[in-house]
Amino acid sequence: MMAKTNGDLASLSAEGPADSGDSHILPLGKAHATAAAALHRQGIHTGFLSSLGAGFLREIYRGISACRAGFGYVWLGSDGAVLGFIACAESTGRVYKQALLRRGAFMALPLARFLLRPSVLKRMIETLRYPSQAAEDLPAAEILSIAVAPQARGKGVGKALMQAAFEEFRRRRITHVRVAVGADNAPANAFYLRCGFRLTLQRTHHGLPMNIYVADVENQQRPR
Numbered sequence: 001m002m003a004k005t006n007g008d009l010a011s012l013s014a015e016g017p018a019d020s021g022d023s024h025i026l027p028l029g030k031a032h033a034t035a036a037a038a039l040h041r042q043g044i045h046t047g048f049l050s051s052l053g054a055g056f057l058r059e060i061y062r063g064i065s066a067c068r069a070g071f072g073y074v075w076l077g078s079d080g081a082v083l084g085f086i087a088c089a090e091s092t093g094r095v096y097k098q099a100l101l102r103r104g105a106f107m108a109l110p111l112a113r114f115l116l117r118p119s120v121l122k123r124m125i126e127t128l129r130y131p132s133q134a135a136e137d138l139p140a141a142e143i144l145s146i147a148v149a150p151q152a153r154g155k156g157v158g159k160a161l162m163q164a165a166f167e168e169f170r171r172r173r174i175t176h177v178r179v180a181v182g183a184d185n186a187p188a189n190a191f192y193l194r195c196g197f198r199l200t201l202q203r204t205h206h207g208l209p210m211n212i213y214v215a216d217v218e219n220q221q222r223p224r
């Protein structure tokens, strides 16, 4: 991936994310799926989905960008490089169904090499069942993933992407959003707290401790 220039990042840091909002943030489209998959693998490398490979992740992001229940945004550097993305679901279960309907055949190809590995199949089934197993009082809407390129972190890019997502959730009349993150991912836990999420539940997923946060979308800071 191409790097954004230091000058651009310095000015973002000084002026804040609101200034970057309109000019740098675009809806996540099919054309961004490869870059989103690369950022996902780079930033969330210990996650199960990352272990399924770049081709599978690319199809997931193509699926999310193509389905009505899902949406996302990318943050572009001035050279057009994707330096961050966020992927969101109105309802994670519906996004899985719609993405599978649209891109299922393409997802199957990169997954073929895992079909004879029972441990991977078990984790896939757990992942697909996860939305229906979420506690009843948790919101259906979810931040599915967010990642910013290492050289662009700490400059407000993640927060700008989150604010764009909150704006779209409000437009869709969604009041509360959840996000699940590994309990040991200290930067991401700190980030969600700074973005207005509150720790609501702790549970185990794929044998790992997870923190589940919920944000009240209405009460979040709006992009200027």
Ligand SMILES: CC(C)(COP(=O)(O)OP(=O)(O)OC[C@H]1O[C@@H](n2cnc3c(N)ncnc32)[C@H](O)[C@@H]1OP(=O)(O)O)[C@@H](O)C(=O)NCCC(=O)NCCS
Residues within 6 Å of the ligand: 043, 044, 144, 145, 146, 147, 148, 149, 152, 153, 154, 155, 156, 157, 158, 159, 160, 181, 185, 186, 187, 188, 190, 191, 192, 194, 195
């Ligand atoms: C989490 C992540 C997206 C944050 O993106 P970012 O662009 O660096 O975050 P921002 O610069 O917009 O920071 C927003 C706020 O979070 C805080 N924050 C961000 N990273 C932090 C860290 N490592 N430690 C403490 N606080 C942090 C910032 O201080 C800022 O607070 P402020 O609003 O009070 O100034 C980024 O670190 C990342 O891509 N991590 C790898 C992928 C990942 O773990 N994703 C989450 C799991 S799905």
